[in-house]
Amino acid sequence: MIKLFVNVDHVATVREARKTFEPSPLTAAILAEKAGAYGITAHLREDRRHMQDDDIKILKDQINTPLNLEMAAVDEMIQIAINTKPFQVSIVPENRQEITTEGGLNILKQEAHLIEIGNRFRELGILFSLFIDPDIDQVKGAKRVKADSIELNTGPYSEVSNSKERTQHLAQLRDAALKAHEIG
Structure with a gap:
């Protein structure tokens, strides 16, 4: 069954741009829960561009649905996740110049590190997810870690913008999803 997680990052982006306390990611999360969302996603970036440490703590304490914490695979974020104990941690690549995450994690370049942190999270009962490009080798790497x-x-x-490229990208997504389903 597909489960909908609602990402509240850009609510925090608006708040940070206005340099005020509103709009509140917590208010958005509660509205999403009331509308039937299975869970809430929040990305705590190293540069704290939108979500702040307190946002994560407040969401964890106040929402009634699972919290998915998106983060880079760096020591500071790993420790925050260990202390917060979200339902799930989703590892994403970060680039300080990007506006939003632009590409998937390269699992093949950091398998040993991902195995290590995945094991730490599993010991705490935290699910471990990876944001990857629709590439069969990356899907296989996700299985290995x-x-x-x-x-x-x-x-x-x-x-x-053209249908030929759109069809090619859709085929890559389909193939990656089928491979992920096949290998579990």
Whole structure:
């Protein structure tokens, strides 16, 4: 069964741009819960561009649905996740110049590190997810590092303007999803 997580990051983006306390990611999360969302996603970036540490603590304490914490695979974020104990941690790549996450994690370049942090999270009962490009080798890598789930990067698909490229990107997404389902 597909479960909807609602991402409240850009509510925090508006708040930070206005340099005020509103709009509140917590208020958005509560509204999403009332509308039937299965869970809430929040990305705590290293540069704290939108979500802040307190936002994560407040969401964890106040929402009634699972919290999915998106983060980079760096020591500071790992410690925050260990202290917060969200339902799930989703590892995403970060680039300080990007406005939003632009590409998937390269699992193949950091398998040992991902295995190590995945094991730490599993010991605490935290699910471990990876944001990856729709590439069969990355899907296989996610299996090797024992990710509980993956999120496929749909950015390139959503950005193309011609139907031929759109069809190619959609086929890549389909193939990656089928491979993930096949290998578990």
